[in-house]
Amino acid sequence: MTTLLRETLTHSSIYMPTPARIVEVEQFTEVEKWFHLELPSGFTIDHKPGQFVEVSILGIGEAPISICSSPARSNGSFELCVRRVGKLTDALHRLDVGSMIAVRGPFGHGFPIDRFHGKDIIFIAGGLGLAPLRSLITEVLDERGKYGRVALLYGARTPNDFLFPADLAAWADRDDVECHVTVDRPSEGWDGPVGVITTLLPKVKFPARNTVVAIVGPPVMYRFVLDELLAAGIAEGNIWLSFERQMKCGVGKCGHCQMHHIYTCQQGPVLSYAEVKNLEEALS
Amino acid sequence: MKILPKHSLKAWVDRLRATHRVVAPRETYGQYIFEEIENADDLVLDYHTSVLPPKKYLLPPREDLFAFNAKTMEMSPLIEEIQPTVIMALHTCDLHAITLLDKIQGTGHTDQHYQARRRKTTLVSIECLKPCMDHAFCKSMGTLAVPEGFDVHLTDLGDRYAVEIGSEQGEQLIEGLSLFWEPVEADYDRVNQVMAGKWPNFDYRLDCDVTDLPDLLAANQDSALWDEVGDTCLACGQCTKVCPTCYCFDVLDEIDLKLEHGKRIRVWDSCLIEKFAVVAGGHNFRSSQARRLRHRFLRKGKYQYESYGLLGCVGCGRCALSCPAHITPIGLLNTLAERRRPATEEASSQS
Numbered sequence: 089m090t091t092l093l094r095e096t097l098t099h100s101s102i103y104m105p106t107p108a109r110i111v112e113v114e115q116f117t118e119v120e121k122w123f124h125l126e127l128p129s130g131f132t133i134d135h136k137p138g139q140f141v142e143v144s145i146l147g148i149g150e151a152p153i154s155i156c157s158s159p160a161r162s163n164g165s166f167e168l169c170v171r172r173v174g175k176l177t178d179a180l181h182r183l184d185v186g187s188m189i190a191v192r193g194p195f196g197h198g199f200p201i202d203r204f205h206g207k208d209i210i211f212i213a214g215g216l217g218l219a220p221l222r223s224l225i226t227e228v229l230d231e232r233g234k235y236g237r238v239a240l241l242y243g244a245r246t247p248n249d250f251l252f253p254a255d256l257a258a259w260a261d262r263d264d265v266e267c268h269v270t271v272d273r274p275s276e277g278w279d280g281p282v283g284v285i286t287t288l289l290p291k292v293k294f295p296a297r298n299t300v301v302a303i304v305g306p307p308v309m310y311r312f313v314l315d316e317l318l319a320a321g322i323a324e325g326n327i328w329l330s331f332e333r334q335m336k337c338g339v340g341k342c343g344h345c346q347m348h349h350i351y352t353c354q355q356g357p358v359l360s361y362a363e364v365k366n367l368e369e370a371l372s
Numbered sequence: 373m374k375i376l377p378k379h380s381l382k383a384w385v386d387r388l389r390a391t392h393r394v395v396a397p398r399e400t401y402g403q404y405i406f407e408e409i410e411n412a413d414d415l416v417l418d419y420h421t422s423v424l425p426p427k428k429y430l431l432p433p434r435e436d437l438f439a440f441n442a443k444t445m446e447m448s449p450l451i452e453e454i455q456p457t458v459i460m461a462l463h464t465c466d467l468h469a470i471t472l473l474d475k476i477q478g479t480g481h482t483d484q485h486y487q488a489r490r491r492k493t494t495l496v497s498i499e500c501l502k503p504c505m506d507h508a509f510c511k512s513m514g515t516l517a518v519p520e521g522f523d524v525h526l527t528d529l530g531d532r533y534a535v536e537i538g539s540e541q542g543e544q545l546i547e548g549l550s551l552f553w554e555p556v557e558a559d560y561d562r563v564n565q566v567m568a569g570k571w572p573n574f575d576y577r578l579d580c581d582v583t584d585l586p587d588l589l590a591a592n593q594d595s596a597l598w599d600e601v602g603d604t605c606l607a608c609g610q611c612t613k614v615c616p617t618c619y620c621f622d623v624l625d626e627i628d629l630k631l632e633h634g635k636r637i638r639v640w641d642s643c644l645i646e647k648f649a650v651v652a653g654g655h656n657f658r659s660s661q662a663r664r665l666r667h668r669f670l671r672k673g674k675y676q677y678e679s680y681g682l683l684g685c686v687g688c689g690r691c692a693l694s695c696p697a698h699i700t701p702i703g704l705l706n707t708l709a710e711r712r713r714p715a716t717e718e719a720s721s722q723s
Contacts, residue, residue, distance in 0.1 A: 101449035103485075103623070146440045147440075344641075354480065369667075370657075
């Protein structure tokens, strides 16, 4: 078996992707779709939770997208959850099972999962942020015994915007995961919490000293969540965030993803609050 | 060291043209551009800064990455195997810039497209003996001295050139040619005399020491000057186009009308352009022109120094010359240094 990264790096151009086939599709919301993709025979994705791939549709272009599947269960295939927001994702949403795309990577640094061992973990997802976190959550739950208490806080705009409904139901059923969801705007029949994601934080009573937090969401969410976490006494180095930037090359050359001195595609996309706290291009 | 009599220069270039593409500065409408020399008579070694730096031969404004068939998913890399090329008469600022580009492109995941061009490129630099234009500040940046990184380096001694060989690749350009002479004692004396005579011709234009630049920029990230200068910046990206060390790019697909055969290409891009840092969904994490301008300066004067041990500015002055808003690095950096000074003096008088 060859890893996709090895294949990417042994091509005579690092910019040339490897074909992948869409084998399953599920429409989660009006704008978000889930894709199950298969690599050519003999290849594995071999990613770390939090890493991304450069996804190509030949003739349309390329865009960085986080992998949302569990590394342990990848076995030659992987999953992406894609919001329709631009040229590439628009075209991707129009593809059906059997269509071919192309991928490079996986690139970047994901969540430092070894540093989560033995700790209580709070996952905080806003909207599409659940996609990269799902990769980490499944990895943690696959080896549940290595961690302390586990909580997931997930906020969506409306009850119709929840992603991964089957996973959410399964996590909510487990008694070793505390699952809290909220919506910004309720719809008819919704009897759960309403409010921004920070309203869920008081529900989790973890001791600050032994807790790590993994956060992925829209830029506007980070500032508010960080304020609460820091006030609660969570260590700066125990707060991990993923930064969505427009990595055009994925290999530290094109300059598009650079926040101050950090090439997000290389040192990120997952960085600790300690690393970014003074970087206004990361957190404003 | 070897000696090349000036009258033999054309003969040397003609010999090189038999085996190499020779590119050199050529005068066009009063400006100089690097272009292939088809006649040794066109060669100009005494020139003021070229419009575009010679980086265009290593990182072309538009470059093919790979070809594809969107229907069959067949893909093939497009690494251009250029003919062996000699870039003639590089100023030392441009040589320093290529040394930095080599380091950047070779760090981490190697860019094979750059490497393929670079491997076939031999650099012949020339000692700068007088300032080439008002905007240049190479002496302040430490780029007036020759770095390692040349293959052949020429110094004008009047009626002859002193020829330093910097690499095996350089050695091959003069190997076995009877045009070159062994130096005698008088040649070494003349080199020393010329070198000693050149330094007073150049001014220090930066009001702080170059080694102080990363700290100066770090300490002034919140300076109001970025807003003041940012307000005048037109976001045209001209400064990055003419910069010998800028290498950021955008990636695009081109495809035929049958949506079948196409190419992925890259084109020069610029961090000064408004949409450069926009992410999917429309958020711009460098949202003002002041921040974009600051990013360019910190990248050149701090980040690249921290990452690669070399400053990202070589003091060529092209950005200042080409800026329609008259923003100059010297003006900006000296204002930062000047505004910092009273505060520093105040602090030291208190202690």
